Amino acid sequence: IPFDMRDGSLWFDGKLIPWKDAKVHVLTHGLHYASCVFEGERMYSGRIYKLKEHTERLFESARILGIKIPYAIDEINKACMEACEVQGYTDAYVRPVVWRGSEMMAVSAQKTKTHVAVATWSWPSYFDPETKMKGIRLDISQWKRPAPDTAPTAAKAAGLYMICTMSKHAAEDKGYTDALMLDYRGYVAEATGANIVFVQDGVLHTPKPDCFLDGITRRSVEALARIRQLKVVERHIKPEEMAGFSEAFLCGTAAExxxxxxxxPYTFKPGEISRMLLTDYLADVQREKSVVEL
Ligand code: PMP
Structure with missing residues (x-):
């Protein structure tokens, strides 16, 4: 069912409203000029995993874009919970979104109102579990993650997803599941909606998030790896180094x-360490209190 035609309710500018009434005008600044930031969270067994971190990142993304969220952090946390509750979910994907409205329609948006919505839906696993254990296939994108002085790379900003959709479509057209994007310097960056981690001789290597999203899942998985006494190195990784890694995995809220x-051209064996960290992550998201502090 298309997203706009679903039943239920969602949180929109301070209250729960019928899902089908959650509309914006075509002359909305966020639509034309990408003045929009969002989050992606998951509720597991009635708790939203790392809700505090996600809400903080939402506020930080908005701050970077100069958008002032007209609610307190606690109100947004509550909105995320309410948006799940009203749908009757205990397990769901949670999507808070913040955008500039239609009061002005030009590059300048000084007088626009800021709108906030939170919608939730059922999204069992990003990639089907069968494929998940076999390991997915990634293309290498033609598009590069831009430099931090070219775009607001630390923000989860809608505009930054333009090249992600283009990269993902190009990969899918060639039969791949997703695409790996390099950064403006040519180093390995991330996939189109998740971070990437490699394994070499029991050590995790992951790109330093200096020009792409600092994933909350990546941070959780790194912390879980340290509990397992695994060493984690965040550094710049050249594409040709991928020939020397034995395992690779994606991490992200949706991808887990x-x-x-x-x-x-590089191949990896979904092995021991990926499996162990997948198991540890799936255990942690179910805990009343996560064993990792981020
Ligand atoms: N990079 C991109 C481009 C993403 O869309 C996501 C998913 N939000 C991530 C990384 C992973 O971030 P997180 O673990 O916080 O979901």
Whole structure:
């Protein structure tokens, strides 16, 4: 069912309203000029995993774009919970979104109102579990993550997803599941909606998030790895180094931990460490209190 035609309710500018009434005008600044930031969260067994971190990142993304959220952090946390509750979910994907309204229609948006909505839906696993254990195949994108002085790379800003959709479509057209994006310097960056981690001789190597999203899942998985006494190195990774890694996996709220079998010409074996961290992550999200502090 298309998203705009679903039943139920969602949180929109301070109250719960019928899902089908949650509309914006075509002359909305956020639509034309990408003055929009969002989050992606998951509720597991009635608790939203790392809700505090996600809400803080939402406020930080908005701050970077100069958008003032007209609610307190606690109100947004509450909105996320209410948006799940009203749908009767205990397990769901949660999507808070913040955008500039239609009061002005030009590059300048000084007088626009800021709108906030939170919608939730059922999204069992990003990649189907069968494929998940086999490892997915990634293309290497033609598009590069831009430099931090070219775009607001630390924000989860809608505008930054333009090249993600283009990269993902190009990969899908070639039969791949997703695409790995390099950064403006040519280093390995991330996938189109998740971070990437590699394994070499029991050590995790992951790109330093200096020009792309600092994933909350990546931070959780790194902390879980340290509990397992695994060393984690955040550094710049050249594409050709991928030849020397034994395992690779994606991490993200939607992707959770997803083993990768192929990235362009490089192959990996979804192995022990990916499986262990997937199991540890799936255990942590179910705990009343996560064992990791971020
Ligand atoms: N990079 C991109 C481009 C993403 O869309 C996501 C998903 N939000 C991530 C990384 C992973 O972030 P997180 O673990 O916080 O969901």
């Amino acid at each position: 931990v997803t083993p990768v079998a192929e990235i362009g």
